Amino acid sequence: MRAYVLHPDLRNADARDPELALEEACNLTEALDELELAGAEVVLLRQPRAGTLFGEGKLEELKAKFIEAEIDIVIIDGLVSPIQQRNLEREWKLKVLDRTGLILEIFGARAQTREGVLQVDLAHLTYQKSRLVRSWTHLERQRGGVGFMGGPGETQIEADRRAIDENITRLKRQLTKVVRTRELHRKSRKKIPYPIVAFVGYTNAGKSTLFNRITGADVMAKDMLFATLDPTMRAVSLPTGEKVILSDTVGFISDLPTQLVAAFRATLEEVLAADLIVHVRDISHPQTQEQALSVRSVLRDLHLDEEAIAGMLEFRNKLDRLPEAEQAAVQQTALRDPLVVAGSAARGDGIEELLTEISERLAEPMTSERLQMGFGQGAALAWLHRRKLVENQEPNESGMQIDVTWSEKHRQQFLKEFQGSLRQE
CATH class of the missing domain: 3.40.50.300 (P-loop containing nucleotide triphosphate hydrolases)
Structure with a gap:
C-alpha cells in the first residue's frame, strides 16, 4: 500500500520541531512492511476544523496530490477524532490512520509472545471501541432479535459495542492468567x-x-x-x-x-x-x-x-x-x-x-566486624574464606579473632548457618 504522511503543525510553543516530527512519523510508517512511503509533508494549521481537521482548500489540494501519487492510505501524525477520520475518508476516498492507529498496527505486526499478542489485541479493541462512529456506515439501521442477545430496536452500533466489550472482557481474563504466570516467574527469579x-x-x-x-x-x-x-x-x-x-x-x-x-x-x-x-x-x-x-x-x-x-x-x-x-x-x-x-x-x-x-x-553497603571463634569452628572460618570476606585473623587463647568486611546479605547468611558458634566484639 502506498502511504502519504501528514504532520499537522499547530505552531504550539511546546510542540516538537515539525520537520523532525515528520521524519519520525515517516520512520514509523516505514516500520510497517506492507506500507510504501510515497510522500510526506508538514501542513500548517492555524485553526483545526472540528469536522475535517483541514480547511476546504487544503482538503482539495491534498486530494489532488493523493490521486496523482496513487495513494492508498494517509497517515496523520497526531490525534484525529473519530468524526474527523470518518469525514476525511469520505472526502478523499482513502483509508486514514492517525498516530495512535499507526503505532497499534506496528505493535500488532511485531508482537511475538502470547502476552504481547494479547496486549496488542486489547489495545486495538479499546481503540476500535472509540472509533465505532466512523467504522460503520449502517448505524441508522436497526436489527431485530430474540431473547437478550439483541432485542427489538437494538441499533447496529450498540451490538458492535457489546461485541467489543465481550472481547475486551475475554482478553483481560486471558491476560490476567499470563500476568499471574509472569509473576510466578518473577518470584522464582527472586529465589x-x-x-x-x-x-x-x-x-x-x-x-x-x-x-x-x-x-x-x-x-x-x-x-x-x-x-x-x-x-x-x-x-x-x-x-x-x-x-x-x-x-x-x-x-x-x-x-x-x-x-x-x-x-x-x-x-x-x-x-x-x-x-x-x-x-x-x-x-x-x-x-x-x-x-x-x-x-x-x-x-x-x-x-x-x-x-x-x-x-x-x-x-x-x-x-x-x-x-x-x-x-x-x-x-x-x-x-x-x-x-x-x-x-x-x-x-x-x-x-x-x-x-x-x-x-x-x-554493590551492597559493606560493614567491618570483629568475630571471636572457638577452636572447633573450622567450618565457619572456611565459609568466610571461600567468600573472601576475611581481612585479618589472629589466634588467641580462646581460639581465633577474625576481622571481616561483609554485606548485610552475607552477614545474615552466616548467622543463619553458624549462629551460636561465635561471639561478636
Whole structure:
C-alpha cells in the first residue's frame, strides 16, 4: 500500500520541531512492511476544523496530490477524532490512520509472545471501541432479535459495542492468567539472588544492540522504530563476577497511546521490579533531550517513584555518530556525572565502563566486624574464606579473632548457618 504522511503543525510553543516530527512519523510508517512511503509533508494549521481537521482548500489540494501519487492510505501524525477520520475518508476516498492507529498496527505486526499478542489485541479493541462512529456506515439501521442477545430496536452500533466489550472482557481474563504466570516467574527469579537490570529508552535508541553486545544474544536489533516489543531477559556476569539478569524492554515514544500504556503495563512491570534501570539515549539525535523527557514521562505514567527515576544510570549511545568536538563534550559530561556513561553499542565503546558502573551501583553497603571463634569452628572460618570476606585473623587463647568486611546479605547468611558458634566484639 502506498502511504502519504501528514504532520499537522499547530505552531504550539511546546510542540516538537515539525520537520523532525515528520521524519519520525515517516520512520514509523516505514516500520510497517506492507506500507510504501510515497510522500510526506508538514501542513500548517492555524485553526483545526472540528469536522475535517483541514480547511476546504487544503482538503482539495491534498486530494489532488493523493490521486496523482496513487495513494492508498494517509497517515496523520497526531490525534484525529473519530468524526474527523470518518469525514476525511469520505472526502478523499482513502483509508486514514492517525498516530495512535499507526503505532497499534506496528505493535500488532511485531508482537511475538502470547502476552504481547494479547496486549496488542486489547489495545486495538479499546481503540476500535472509540472509533465505532466512523467504522460503520449502517448505524441508522436497526436489527431485530430474540431473547437478550439483541432485542427489538437494538441499533447496529450498540451490538458492535457489546461485541467489543465481550472481547475486551475475554482478553483481560486471558491476560490476567499470563500476568499471574509472569509473576510466578518473577518470584522464582527472586529465589535466585540475581539483581535485575532493565534497559529503557526511546524507540531506536540502541537498547537491543547494547543488550546483544553485552549478552551475546541474537535479539532483533535494526535501525527501525519498535524493533523490540516483547521483553527479553538474559543472565550475564559483571566484572566483579556477580551475576545479574538484563532485561531489554519495548521502546518508548512521545505521545505513547494511552491504550498501550495500560495494555503493556504487565510487560513494563519488569521495569518496576528492576533493581537498577539503565536509560539508553541516542545522544546523536537532534531531539535527544525531548526524547529523554518522554521516557521519564512514560515511567511516571507507570507509577515508578521519582527516586528511582532520578537514580537511573544513563548510557549515552551512538557517540560515534557525533562530530569529534561534540563527542569530546559528551565524554567530559560523562566524566563529571557519576550517573552517565558515554559510548557506542555498535562499536563496543563504553561497555566496560557501563558494566563497572552497574557493578558499583548494585554493590551492597559493606560493614567491618570483629568475630571471636572457638577452636572447633573450622567450618565457619572456611565459609568466610571461600567468600573472601576475611581481612585479618589472629589466634588467641580462646581460639581465633577474625576481622571481616561483609554485606548485610552475607552477614545474615552466616548467622543463619553458624549462629551460636561465635561471639561478636
